[in-house]
Amino acid sequence: MLTLTVNGVAHQIDADPQTPLLWVLRDHLDKTGTKYGCGIAQCGACTVHLDGQPVRACQTKVGDVGTAAVTTIEGVSGRVAEAVRTAWRGLDVVQCGYCQSGQIMSAIGLLSSTPKPTDADIDGAMDGNVCRCGTYQRIRAAIHDAARTLA
Amino acid sequence: MLKVHPTPPAATPSRRAFLGGAAATGAVLIGFHLDAGKAVRAAAGPDLSTLPAQPNAFVRIAADDTVTVMIKHLDMGQGNATGLATILADELDADWAQVRTAFAPADATLYANLLMGPVQGTGGSTAIANSWFQLRKAGAAARAMLVAAAAARWKVPASEITVASGVVAHAASNRQARFGELAEAAASQPVPQEPRLKDPSQWRLIGTKVARLDSAAKTDGSAVYALDIRRPGQVTAVVAHAPRFGGVVAAVDDKAARAVPGVIDVVRIPTGVAVIAKDTWSAIRGRDALVLTWDDAGAETRSSDAILASYREMARRPGLVASERGDPEAAIKGSAKVLEAEFTFPYLAHAAMEPLNATIERASDGGYDVYAGCQLHSVEQAVIAGTLGVTTDKVRLHTQWAGGSFGRRATPGADYLAEAAAILRATGAKAPVHLVWTREDDMAGGFYRPTVLHTLKAGLDAKGAITGWTHTMVGKSILIGSPFETMMVKNGVDATTVEGASDTPYALPAFRFTVHNAREGVPVLWWRSVGHTHTAQVMEVFIDELAQAAGADPLAFRLGLLSSAPRLSGVLKLAAEKAGWGSPAAKGSGLGIAGHESFGSYVAMVADITAEDAKVKVNRIVAAVDVGIAVNPDVIRAQVEGAVGFALSSVLRNRITLKDGVVQERNFDAYEPTRMSEMPLVEVHIMPSTAAPTGIGEPGVPVLAPSISNAIFAATGQRLRSLPLDLSGMKGV
Numbered sequence: 001m002l003t004l005t006v007n008g009v010a011h012q013i014d015a016d017p018q019t020p021l022l023w024v025l026r027d028h029l030d031k032t033g034t035k036y037g038c039g040i041a042q043c044g045a046c047t048v049h050l051d052g053q054p055v056r057a058c059q060t061k062v063g064d065v066g067t068a069a070v071t072t073i074e075g076v077s078g079r080v081a082e083a084v085r086t087a088w089r090g091l092d093v094v095q096c097g098y099c100q101s102g103q104i105m106s107a108i109g110l111l112s113s114t115p116k117p118t119d120a121d122i123d124g125a126m127d128g129n130v131c132r133c134g135t136y137q138r139i140r141a142a143i144h145d146a147a148r149t150l151a
Numbered sequence: 152m153l154k155v156h157p158t159p160p161a162a163t164p165s166r167r168a169f170l171g172g173a174a175a176t177g178a179v180l181i182g183f184h185l186d187a188g189k190a191v192r193a194a195a196g197p198d199l200s201t202l203p204a205q206p207n208a209f210v211r212i213a214a215d216d217t218v219t220v221m222i223k224h225l226d227m228g229q230g231n232a233t234g235l236a237t238i239l240a241d242e243l244d245a246d247w248a249q250v251r252t253a254f255a256p257a258d259a260t261l262y263a264n265l266l267m268g269p270v271q272g273t274g275g276s277t278a279i280a281n282s283w284f285q286l287r288k289a290g291a292a293a294r295a296m297l298v299a300a301a302a303a304r305w306k307v308p309a310s311e312i313t314v315a316s317g318v319v320a321h322a323a324s325n326r327q328a329r330f331g332e333l334a335e336a337a338a339s340q341p342v343p344q345e346p347r348l349k350d351p352s353q354w355r356l357i358g359t360k361v362a363r364l365d366s367a368a369k370t371d372g373s374a375v376y377a378l379d380i381r382r383p384g385q386v387t388a389v390v391a392h393a394p395r396f397g398g399v400v401a402a403v404d405d406k407a408a409r410a411v412p413g414v415i416d417v418v419r420i421p422t423g424v425a426v427i428a429k430d431t432w433s434a435i436r437g438r439d440a441l442v443l444t445w446d447d448a449g450a451e452t453r454s455s456d457a458i459l460a461s462y463r464e465m466a467r468r469p470g471l472v473a474s475e476r477g478d479p480e481a482a483i484k485g486s487a488k489v490l491e492a493e494f495t496f497p498y499l500a501h502a503a504m505e506p507l508n509a510t511i512e513r514a515s516d517g518g519y520d521v522y523a524g525c526q527l528h529s530v531e532q533a534v535i536a537g538t539l540g541v542t543t544d545k546v547r548l549h550t551q552w553a554g555g556s557f558g559r560r561a562t563p564g565a566d567y568l569a570e571a572a573a574i575l576r577a578t579g580a581k582a583p584v585h586l587v588w589t590r591e592d593d594m595a596g597g598f599y600r601p602t603v604l605h606t607l608k609a610g611l612d613a614k615g616a617i618t619g620w621t622h623t624m625v626g627k628s629i630l631i632g633s634p635f636e637t638m639m640v641k642n643g644v645d646a647t648t649v650e651g652a653s654d655t656p657y658a659l660p661a662f663r664f665t666v667h668n669a670r671e672g673v674p675v676l677w678w679r680s681v682g683h684t685h686t687a688q689v690m691e692v693f694i695d696e697l698a699q700a701a702g703a704d705p706l707a708f709r710l711g712l713l714s715s716a717p718r719l720s721g722v723l724k725l726a727a728e729k730a731g732w733g734s735p736a737a738k739g740s741g742l743g744i745a746g747h748e749s750f751g752s753y754v755a756m757v758a759d760i761t762a763e764d765a766k767v768k769v770n771r772i773v774a775a776v777d778v779g780i781a782v783n784p785d786v787i788r789a790q791v792e793g794a795v796g797f798a799l800s801s802v803l804r805n806r807i808t809l810k811d812g813v814v815q816e817r818n819f820d821a822y823e824p825t826r827m828s829e830m831p832l833v834e835v836h837i838m839p840s841t842a843a844p845t846g847i848g849e850p851g852v853p854v855l856a857p858s859i860s861n862a863i864f865a866a867t868g869q870r871l872r873s874l875p876l877d878l879s880g881m882k883g884v
Contacts, residue, residue, distance in 0.1 A: 015432075016412065019432050020432065023430060023431050023432040026379075026431070027387070027430035027431055027432070028430070030381055031372075032372075032375070032378075032379035032381070033371070033372020033373070034372070035376075035378075035504070035505070035554070036378065036431075036506070037504050037505075037506075037590065037819075038590045038818055038819045039589060039590055039818075040590075040818055040819070040820060042818060042819035042820050042823075043504070043819050043824075045504060072372065073371065073372035074371070074372040074373075085370050085371065088366070088370045089362070089366045089367060089370060092362065092363040092366050092785060092786075092789065093366075093370075094228075094363065094365060094366055094369040094370065095228035095229070095230065095789060095790075095793055096227055096228025096503070096504065096505070096552070096553060096554050096555045097228065097365060097368075097369030097370075097374055097552065097554070098376060098503075098504040098505045098554025098555060099504050099554075100369050100370060101372050104370060122827065123827055123828035126827040127826045127827050127828050129827070130504070130819060130824045130826065131504070131796065131824075132502060132503060132504045132555050132557075132797060132824050133228045133504075133555060133793045133796070133797065134792065134793040134794065134795060134796015134797045134799075134825060134830070135789070135792070135793060135796065136796055136825070136826075136827045136830035137792050137796075137830055137832070137833055138789070138792070139827070140827070140830075
């Protein structure tokens with residue numbers, strides 16, 4: 001049994017420590033907001049926060065999480081998260097929406113460390129998050145909008 | 152808000168395309184008209200304005216005042232749930248804040264796509280186009296029923312009652328009621344069959360920016376996709392498929408797989424070997440442990456290079472004539488200049504972000520419940536029923552938000568749903584089965600945009616006018632060999648393969664288009680904009696070459712050939728004007744233009760690129776679109792922006808290749824979608840129009856490639872034709 005803290009709640013998990021955190025979240029805890037896209041850290045759909053830092057849950061073994069706090073799209077909150085969600089909704093960024101949990105988690109990570117990101121900062125932080133619908137223009141605009149809100 | 156005038160109903164008598172044929176199971180007869188795009192623009196298409204109003208099928212008003220619009224289509228990101236709700240809510244005079252959506256069940260008697268015949272399904276960019284009159288009428292009828300209920304309750308004339316923003320009012324007596332207060336009484340009112348539709352000047356939602364109805368749920372993790380379905384007691388299945396298309400299992404050693412913790416069962420099914428486990432990771436690990444031997448006797452074992460080489464052989468022989476006028480050979484022979492070109496296109500995977508998956512269970516009433524991103528409901532229902540050996544009425548489809556599709560979920564044989572049903576059957580339907588395709592399964596699973604070869608020859612006279620044009624295309628038909636072959640293929644020509652070229656709007660005095668149907672074992676399918684994915688590149692690059700050879704401006708050359716295509720000319724001019732066409736470009740940069748009609752919508756793009764050695768940076772795309780009345784202008788802009796992001800990686804690098812029959816690209820590392828840093832600025836201009844609305848899910852895709860190809864020529868003088876663009880020899884300036 002492993003103890004895993006997700007969105008502030010401690011869970012006892014019966015899983016092989018080698019299991020990717022992604023599948024523990026989705027299949028053991030029904031936290032299905034975190035998405036499976038590629039399984040090889042090429043698309044970012046599974047992005048969650050470990051102690052506030054964005055990581056790819058498909059490449060994070062649950063046994064390596066230890067006492068770090070896991071935050072998923074369902075639980076992420078605070079001023080930055082609120083600004084990001086508001087900006088996303090204001091610009092109607094989403095299309096199919098499947099990648100957007102990961103996009104939002106990466107964007108919150110970016111704005112938490114870099115409150116006024118340049119376009120180059122956005123490229124750097126967001127290039128690992130694929131959106132097959134091609135919503136990048138609005139994601140970029142929404143990040144700038146959120147930064148203005150937070151300023 | 153756009154100022155528009157109502158479109159008079161088409162004068163042509165109604166002619167629905169009821170076509171008979173056998174579905175994939177062979178057991179169920181359904182009609183199907185897949186060439187819905189043609190129906191949109193054809194004068195002989197069905198007259199959708201004369202169908203009766205069906206408010207009960209499309210709107211639910213609850214006591215809590217919510218208005219739920221039933222969505223008969225799949226929303227895979229294109230925003231049709233919002234668009235369809237807009238149409239109905241406007242006629243109903245609902246407040247946008249009270250509007251919700253729900254996906255309709257599979258029921259072709261109520262929810263057929265009116266441009267596909269009596270089949271419920273989504274494709275050909277038809278969701279808005281086929282629903283336009285249907286939902287306006289449903290909304291108007293529901294509004295009239297609310298008014299009638301209020302008139303009866305208040306004992307006032309219905310003509311004195313007004314409705315606005317979800318409130319029904321009678322000013323003279325100072326009475327008003329919310330929709331929810333009248334809903335029950337309204338339901339017992341007779342349904343008016345010919346409710347009065349609004350004059351466009353009365354529209355309050357259509358033509359404005361309304362907030363997408365799925366934005367909130369898709370930004371907090373609560374939106375449910377099929378992969379998120381969790382049924383009580385469900386088991387997860389992954390399937391080992393043959394490494395080569397057409398291969399079958401010869402032998403299975405599942406001892407190690409069964410020993411993997413969490414694995415429950417291993418079953419053979421027609422498409423391979425399914426590992427059933429208590430969760431996804433256990434199922435994947437169980438599959439890794441299978442020891443399988445495959446029989447490739449009936450498999451496609453060629454490499455993609457060999458397949459393309461066989462196409463070049465075929466192109467030298469006479470093909471099937473898809474379109475012909477005049478004597479193009481003779482005309483070309485006497486020309487001052489003759490141009491020849493070859494274009495090749497690779498297989499492309501759809502690679503939607505949500506890999507294919509479905510959940511299926513047997514219910515206590517003997518029926519079956521299926522949870523999936525259903526796209527061809529009627530076909531899927533029939534295929535699942537056939538697989539389970541039950542009648543279609545036993546199969547209930549629960550459509551979920553789809554994490555993309557781009558055509559992949561609309562498979563004539565409903566492949567992955569048949570597989571899910573086969574696993575349920577093989578496991579005795581003991582537990583709900585949640586079938587998951589991994590990214591690798593999804594990408595290597597076939598049903599690609601076909602690989603295609605085009606060879607062309609055209610002549611110019613001394614004044615630079617086109618004399619004749621011959622055009623040969625080789626590719627695997629999407630429909631030949633499918634259950635729809637007998638219905639949809641005429642004289643061997645599959646319209647979904649040649650569309651956009653054999654029916655070119657350019658005034659070519661002598662023209663012949665011939666086609667060869669290749670018959671390889673690789674399954675092919677429509678991929679966002681179907682035949683236009685290659686025909687637009689061929690037509691718009693070759694026209695550019697002819698313009699250059701004629702010493703003409705590429706825009707002026709096109710317009711000179713499009714006098715009978717005013718809407719296409721219109722978007723070309725609008726895009727050119729907004730992009731600053733004709734102004735000098737910086738060294739190493741260039742503008743390229745392309746325009747194309749698909750699915751009844753007209754799109755032009757001007758690409759602004761910078762060429763560096765073996766690299767191209769797409770700086771800006773200026774697009775102009777004519778989709779008739781713009782129901783949701785912001786959704787239209789989003790679809791065009793997204794089409795650029797979606798298609799760019801297929802222009803620059805994506806290809807599916809086979810080595811000895813085995814797919815080489817299996818994940819996003821080898822088949823890399825467009826990323827943030829590559830995304831150009833996209834500017835979208837919408838042509839004001841009074842024409843009935845057409846679709847925009849697909850039509851943004853075709854013109855991106857030729858606009859970029861033509862811009863590269865403008866910047867470097869190098870003509871790149873085939874996709875993905877081979878930049879290896881390109882020199883920047």
